[in-house]
Amino acid sequence: MNAAKATTKTLTAQRPEDERLPVGRSFTYGLQHVLTMYGGIIAVPLIVGNAAGVSQDEIALLIASCLFVGGAATILQSYGVKFFGSQLPLVQGVSFAGVATMTAILSGGGGIQTVFGSVLVASVIGLVIAPFFAKVIRFFPPVVTGVIITTIGLTLMPVAANWAMGGNAQAENYGSLPNIGLAALTLALVLLLSKLGNAAISRLSILLAIVAGTVIAALLGMADFSNVGNGAIFAVPQPFAFGWPVFDVAAIISMTIVVLVTMTETTADILAVGEIARTKVDSRRIADGLRADMLSSALAPVFNSFTQTAFAQNVGLVAITGVKSRFVVTAGGAIMLVLGLLPILGRVVAAVPTPVLGGAGIVLFGTVAASGIRTLSKVDYKDNMNMVIVAVSLAFGMIPVVKPEFYDQFPTWFGIIFHSGISSAAIMAVLLNLLFNQLKAGNSEKQSSLVASPPRMVRVEELHALEEGDYYEGGKLIAADGTEIPVVTAQQYQVVKEKLDRGEVTCHEDIRRICEEEVSDEPGSGVRPAGQDT
Template sequence: MTTLTQTNGSASTASEGTSRVHPVDEVLPIAKLATYGFQHVLAFYAGAVLVPIIVASALKLSPEQLIHLINADLFTCGIASIIQAVGIGNIGVRLPLLQGVTFTAVSPMIAIGLAAGGGTEGLLSIYGSVLVAGLFTFAVASHFARLTRFFPPVVTGSVILIIGVALLPVAANDIVVGKGPNAMQDPVLLKNLAYAFGTLALIVGIQRVFTGFMQTVAVLIGLVAGTLVAWALGDAHFGEVANAGWVGYTSPFYFGWPTFSITAILSMMVVMIITMVETTGDVFATGEIVKKRIAPEDIGRAIRADGLATFIGGVLNSFPYTCFAENVGLVRLTQVKSRWVIVAAGVIMIILGSLPKAAAIVAGIPHPVLGGAALAMFAAVAVVGIQTLSKVDFNNHNNIVIVSTSVGLGMLVTAQPFVANAFPQWAQIIFGSGITLGAISAIALNIIFNHVGKVHSPAVAGRPGGTLVTLADVNKMSSAEFAKTFGGLVENTPWVLERAYALRPFADTIALRSAFHDALLTGSAEEQLQLLNSFADLGSEGDAGNVYLLDHSDAGLDNEDLAEVNKLAGAYRKHFGFPLIICAHEVERYERVLASGWSRMANSPTVERSSSLIEIAKIANVRFDKLVANANPIATSHLVQLQERFA
């Protein structure tokens, strides 16, 4: 029996049958853990302290109270992140997810605090609602996790994409630091843009030039270098460091015993329900990045950690907690997948929360520098969403409606946040956040289109007379009907059609397409040779209706001198015993067909047979896409528009 032990990042193999440690569970050397963890803290810091700053300003708290809120926030963030990454029993998802105060709670908390009179009294009312909402979240985690069937890739991909895109204005605001549209010639604005673009350019440059460790700490290097340049030019200030104390701590219920209001509690429970949706999207995004399949129990563990962290936040003078999407982007960007890096970041945050002077140093990073780094990280979150959406069956018009509507609503509120003012106070929790509105829209539309009432199956082909063949029809077809409908994809080769037919029922058009790919790989050598020989020779004057020859009209073979093509086709068949097969959709031009064909003459027969089967799979893909597009002209036009929007 083979085991693989992992110590400080080094692996040793005991014997055969090695069982490798998953990158998520890999324990890196202490120096790397500290460096990667510090990078997470720097990327997270501005967002972490922003909520207490906004709340303190709205409630008219004193500077001393604000400092305590910031320290309490950092301290609790560290504890919450360790709980989520390490896990305690069925609490914590054990993924590289860093915890932070949710921005969804900002407006409701301000409303709760002002309703209680502001100041310390308002803060105590907030803490009462946070405590109860944390217990509520912990209690309903298991029930919420059972709803994961309502979070297919069309929902999670939409939510992740919206999160990434909706966060970009946060980075933009850091860059311009309040400069409006009429200040484009302001030298301060130009300097801020220089800091941001310089930081971003350095991060991109490091990732292009370097590999390994240097590539993974590109964001950290960008932040440090940008801060040093700003300091040298007099634009980074660390005057608060001298005024900050060396040691500080947060004691439970520092501001007094919490007070409890039914209205405040209900508002905070609504916030936590929305936060559960955001956490679900972040967990799926992280699972996508680290290549771990996310099960319902994983969602339950993540949400329990959110509930426990929120309750602890109420005790330690902080606020509701959730997985921080900003740091999901950092994991995607650096590809450092170890959850122990988040543990290291948690330890660093606990230290910063206990060392006001150290926290003041980190707070000195200029906003434009942070904004430049954030652009790369937030956009990386959006890329994860696009990757998830690539698994969605967009031949199904329902899915196009879900994605386009959800992204549209999310961007509306992100671009024009003032629209929330048109709604009652309770509704502003939803309409005040593009992420929240987009997420709720994706979930609701998925239920309406794919779960409630008659679910319309996508059309995959047409019948004579204009009637359409839907996926549901395909799953009911006889083998003869199946062969008649889809035979053209594979030159009507019987054994391919029979094996593809045997893989019914098909969940979606992606599964139907994959069935032909899988069937191609199951053929014997004789069957595969039969399939290869069912294709016509390039340049031949065979049946004018031959689909393969029509395919190659796209490459210009019907308008060129075919002497060279015939020469190539003859030499190829003589050498390998079957026709040269090339997917015209990929080569596009006559010259490239010739170049590709002659280069393949050097292959061995075994390699060339495999290459030809791959080309047949590509040809079947192109034909399938045309078949579905002709059956779904409206859906196809919407899909093209969607692809162009995110190209």
């Protein structure tokens, strides 16, 4: 009976992401996900709320609403129902891609109700086109996905650096040595906890380092928990708390462009986490993920929130911890729901010093980039233009990161799309892959992105020692009969030849022994004994 149950469990849990962990561990790892993305999810309501000129209480309402909606969206995406949800360990939250557009709508005279109206309609449009958008999966081979995953990690590094410096560029202590020192201490704790040799502690290294960093910050007077008790303990997000949405055509068009960008980013994140989890991702799965993304975004304005997207920083957490279970992320979504209903818990999490998050972020975001590099290492660069595809796409993706104002003079719609390094790299990688790998017309037989290597040649005298059938394999020269031919230096050759002439050498082992004696006579000479691998 037990064997039958074990067999059934094996058959029903074939995908790595379907692993079920104990409830306690699931919620602990889930909390780690929430802490990782908390700073990002509260940043958007803070920025938009201030731009809209609403009160502090209303900003608090926006934050609680974003946590509530993000939790529900995360559960839908990770747990999934028919046609909705990729069933991958993806955390959903408010997209930062729409901040510029939303603030532009507000500065143009529209109120926050106009923002909600544009998000609602644009998300419904995204929901309709999601199945067609997902068909692009065949245009995402490893050379494209590797570029995208690497770019995700690289574009997030400025976020980690900003957190490490304090998070608020207007603050007096922004970039101070105490802030950066706290971030460095947190980073050191992550590395130390990962080195302890305990798998459970290693997987929880991010969470434990954040907790320890926060405790140390509190002892040093760098953490402020004084506002935790201020405000309501329990609050249910009220639908249309800011009034009914207003629908403006121009705002809707601008927000539709943002939705297309978020769909591109979510597609990239689905592909990235699929690669990290070593699980199959096809067009149907992408379509289900995008539908969950867009349904959450369409319902978000009802509960006073904004467009939803997968959080790239949490992809890094999956990579570094190795915890691929989607149910862990579902548990994280449940925690976010509770935080949205219990503002007091949200205020506790908000008290975690930003530099602490910055120290953890360096590891997380760097791991994403490393995962992309690992994917790129599997790409074939021989007799093709894949090197050009990688080089140009990565450079294109880095432009808005190293020079954020690069697209300031471009049309607004263009700037919205390409201001995201992830979108820029994804678009360029797909287009170049189409140009060089899909459209074969004009390609040469042995095209290459690199300058041709010099012609190879061998000196005639070097061939005298070789016999018919000799071959080179695995760094060793092998004779036709399968025996290894010792490879010696010029100095060793002279010594061996002299002894060979005197009849002191009768086999290959004698040659190896003589060469080893030569090396031992010259300590530190760096000479490798004949036949010994480097």
